[in-house]
Amino acid sequence: MSVLTYGADPELGDPIRGPSALSGDWRRFWHLTFTIARTEFKLRFYGSLLGYFWQLARPLMMFGVLDAVYTLGKLGSASNYSAMLLSGVVLYTFFTEATAGSVRCVVDRENFVRKIQFPRLAIPLSVVMTALFNLAINFFAIAVFILLEGVQPRMTWLELPLIIAVLVLFATGMSMLLSAMFVKFRDIQPIWDVVCQVLFYASLILIPIEKLQEHTGLVLGIPLLHIWLVNPVADLMQQYRHALLGPVAPGPLVPKGTHGGINVLAAMGGWADLAIPIGIVVLSLVLGFWYFNRSAPHIAENL
Amino acid sequence: MHTLKERALHPLRRGGHHSFKALEDVSFEVREGEFYGIVGRNGSGKSTLLKCLAGIYSADRGRIWITGRMSPFIELGVGFNPDLAARDNVVLNGIMLGLSPREARARYEHVIEFAELEDFQELKLKNYSSGMHVRLAFSVAIQVDADVLLIDEVLAVGDASFQQKCFDVFNRLRDEGKTIILVTHDMGSVMRFCHRGLLLEHGDVVFEGDPDEIANRYLEINFNRDAPAAQAVGSQWSGSGTARITDAWCETPDGAQPSMFRQGDPLRFCVRVEFLETVEDPALSVAFQNEEKVTVLVANTAAEIERSGRFAAGEEAVFSIDFENLMAPGRYSVHARLSRLGHGLELLDQSAGEVSLIVKGTASQGGVVDLPVRSTIDRAPAGDRRGLEVSS
Numbered sequence: 001m002s003v004l005t006y007g008a009d010p011e012l013g014d015p016i017r018g019p020s021a022l023s024g025d026w027r028r029f030w031h032l033t034f035t036i037a038r039t040e041f042k043l044r045f046y047g048s049l050l051g052y053f054w055q056l057a058r059p060l061m062m063f064g065v066l067d068a069v070y071t072l073g074k075l076g077s078a079s080n081y082s083a084m085l086l087s088g089v090v091l092y093t094f095f096t097e098a099t100a101g102s103v104r105c106v107v108d109r110e111n112f113v114r115k116i117q118f119p120r121l122a123i124p125l126s127v128v129m130t131a132l133f134n135l136a137i138n139f140f141a142i143a144v145f146i147l148l149e150g151v152q153p154r155m156t157w158l159e160l161p162l163i164i165a166v167l168v169l170f171a172t173g174m175s176m177l178l179s180a181m182f183v184k185f186r187d188i189q190p191i192w193d194v195v196c197q198v199l200f201y202a203s204l205i206l207i208p209i210e211k212l213q214e215h216t217g218l219v220l221g222i223p224l225l226h227i228w229l230v231n232p233v234a235d236l237m238q239q240y241r242h243a244l245l246g247p248v249a250p251g252p253l254v255p256k257g258t259h260g261g262i263n264v265l266a267a268m269g270g271w272a273d274l275a276i277p278i279g280i281v282v283l284s285l286v287l288g289f290w291y292f293n294r295s296a297p298h299i300a301e302n303l
Numbered sequence: 304m305h306t307l308k309e310r311a312l313h314p315l316r317r318g319g320h321h322s323f324k325a326l327e328d329v330s331f332e333v334r335e336g337e338f339y340g341i342v343g344r345n346g347s348g349k350s351t352l353l354k355c356l357a358g359i360y361s362a363d364r365g366r367i368w369i370t371g372r373m374s375p376f377i378e379l380g381v382g383f384n385p386d387l388a389a390r391d392n393v394v395l396n397g398i399m400l401g402l403s404p405r406e407a408r409a410r411y412e413h414v415i416e417f418a419e420l421e422d423f424q425e426l427k428l429k430n431y432s433s434g435m436h437v438r439l440a441f442s443v444a445i446q447v448d449a450d451v452l453l454i455d456e457v458l459a460v461g462d463a464s465f466q467q468k469c470f471d472v473f474n475r476l477r478d479e480g481k482t483i484i485l486v487t488h489d490m491g492s493v494m495r496f497c498h499r500g501l502l503l504e505h506g507d508v509v510f511e512g513d514p515d516e517i518a519n520r521y522l523e524i525n526f527n528r529d530a531p532a533a534q535a536v537g538s539q540w541s542g543s544g545t546a547r548i549t550d551a552w553c554e555t556p557d558g559a560q561p562s563m564f565r566q567g568d569p570l571r572f573c574v575r576v577e578f579l580e581t582v583e584d585p586a587l588s589v590a591f592q593n594e595e596k597v598t599v600l601v602a603n604t605a606a607e608i609e610r611s612g613r614f615a616a617g618e619e620a621v622f623s624i625d626f627e628n629l630m631a632p633g634r635y636s637v638h639a640r641l642s643r644l645g646h647g648l649e650l651l652d653q654s655a656g657e658v659s660l661i662v663k664g665t666a667s668q669g670g671v672v673d674l675p676v677r678s679t680i681d682r683a684p685a686g687d688r689r690g691l692e693v694s695s
Contacts, residue, residue: 006366008368009368012368012369012370013368013369013370013371014368014369014370015366015367015368015369016355016356016358016367016368016369016373017358017361018355018358018359018360018361018362019358019359019360019361023358027403028401031398031403031404032398032399035394035395035398035399035404036395039384039387039391039395042387042391043384043386043387111381111382112381112382112399113359114354114359115359115377115378115381116357116359116377116378116381116382116399116400117357117358117359117373118399184305185305185306185307185310186305186306187306187307187308188307191307297361298361300354300359300360301360
């Protein structure tokens with residue numbers, strides 16, 4: 001199916017071209033995305049403190065279980081394993097909420113899509129935005145926890161917005177791709193659920209980077225660490241942890257020499273080695289936007 | 304529905320694609336300030352056309368132009384969330400329809416007032432009745448500033464007083480020079496509001512132009528598919544068996560049997576009877592029922608021909624009743640009973656509703672029948688006005 005393009009006519013006015021990913025003005029696009037995201041966020045809290053508690057409960061419970069298992073099993077070698085684990089779980093919760101949450105988003109909003117003309121991209125972006133609101137709230141929990149653990153505020157915290165921004169871009173790319181693909185291929189949902197699970201174990205959330213550094217053998221002639229860090233989520237996770245926890249001053253609760261692991265750049269050896277994970281993030285954005293934009297005119301018909 | 308698995312396992316097989324042309328060769332122009340109706344039966348393509356106009360579907364071929372701002376919605380209450388209260392929904396819906404959050408909030412009071420829902424502002428929408436829901440949705444929708452409004456079947460909702468309010472709004476919008484495109488089944492609203500219209504059938508334009516003519520053609524299309532059934536008569540054998548109705552039909556006085564009868568013309572209903580035994584003084588009574596099963600007309604040949612005489616076995620006769628057709632446009636079924644006046648009334652045979660006829664017309668005022676009326680207004684002489692003078 002081709003969408004014919006034609007211009008304005010001096011007598012007849014402007015053309016009606018049908019729906020697209022980004023039609024109309026930017027202000028409307030922004031208002032729409034923000035309003036949908038805020039409504040979703042509001043609905044999840046049901047306007048109550050208890051709602052906030054439930055929002056926190058999920059990552060906290062997951063963290064509690066993992067922390068108990070891994071600390072008791074002496075698997076966590078990093079000295080502030082708990083802080084590392086909690087911050088990792090919270091960030092990863094954002095990523096799954098944004099991507100797995102957007103798989104069904106266009107289909108679930110069928111009533112909008114079939115009844116109203118608006119830039120289609122507002123839907124997946126609003127899902128990412130809602131997840132971002134939740135992340136902001138969960139950061140309070142992390143802040144309380146790591147301050148209790150004795151981590152001092154550090155200059156490297158200034159890196160955090162940038163790191164999170166890159167993760168948001170990756171999540172956005174994936175959410176555009178997944179939500180548009182799901183309209184045509186309904187098995188995207190179980191597939192992505194599995195991918196999310198695998199990615200959890202592959203993203204240095206449970207396993208500290210030191211464990212990988214200890215592994216000196218080569219896999220297919222490449223150090224294991226380098227293979228591991230092809231996954232952009234793993235890179236971002238490690239860099240975020242390095243920036244958040246860093247080498248900290250010893251305190252009553254913190255043993256000497258505690259830190260959040262090394263800088264990813266240092267671990268990989270240079271920017272050139274980061275080309276693949278950076279490339280994956282860029283590719284997800286380009287591919288996601290291209291695919292969504294291509295599908296947008298016919299999404300309403302294919303639902 | 305497709306899956307990636309299917310794609311991977313059968314890369315060459317193309318999924319079961321049926322192409323269906325919802326619209327073809329549809330071309331029309333709506334002028335500024337016009338109230339334009341798009342009419343058609345279910346599946347005629349009218350909603351697809353509206354979605355193309357609204358920019359929700361994109362046409363595979365053809366072009367559409369617009370001057371001015373188009374309202375971006377075609378249905379009421381899009382994006383309403385049942386778990387939110389009226390205020391949040393009004394703002395959300397307003398933003399979906401293209402207002403900025405500030406504008407949407409500023410118009411909230413007005414919306415609630417128009418919807419007459421001041422007492423229910425804090426109630427979650429899921430607890431609203433469907434009528435309240437529609438009132439709220441309509442009130443938001445008319446707050447949107449647009450030069451061209453697209454409206455899909457809204458007139459069928461709400462109670463009578465709110466419908467009147469909607470009509471008032473339509474009239475106001477029309478007077479303000481807004482262009483309105485209305486998609487509907489309801490011929491009444493087309494004839495009442497529209498300047499011009501478009502009649503679609505199977506994706507083709509049947510007629511474009513005068514609303515009265517559209518209403519006529521619409522009735523024609525709507526009832527024609529049942530026309531063959533209307534002609535057939537299969538008499539149910541429920542009488543005494545001494546006579547049989549073998550045929551029944553409607554015709555004009557000159558014997559023609561059109562598919563539709565014009566209101567106001569003379570009409571004749573005929574029944575052919577075959578007598579199996581000797582029958583004395585049979586009479587035919589007929590009843591015309593409209594679609595709401597209201598009996599509009601009952602007539603009996605015995606009123607004029609009390610003694611119709613003696614009919615021998617094997618004889619055939621045609622009984623007919625002539626009348627001026629003042630029935631309102633629509634479809635009627637005719638019940639005919641052949642009986643004999645004797646000791647009481649002996650039913651010989653009947654044909655229950657197997658004949659139907661369609662009446663078309665444009666002058667209907669909404670009654671079951673349109674009796675001839677004459678209107679006069681007598682002005683009282685100037686000196687006779689009492690109670691109006693104000694002494695100064």
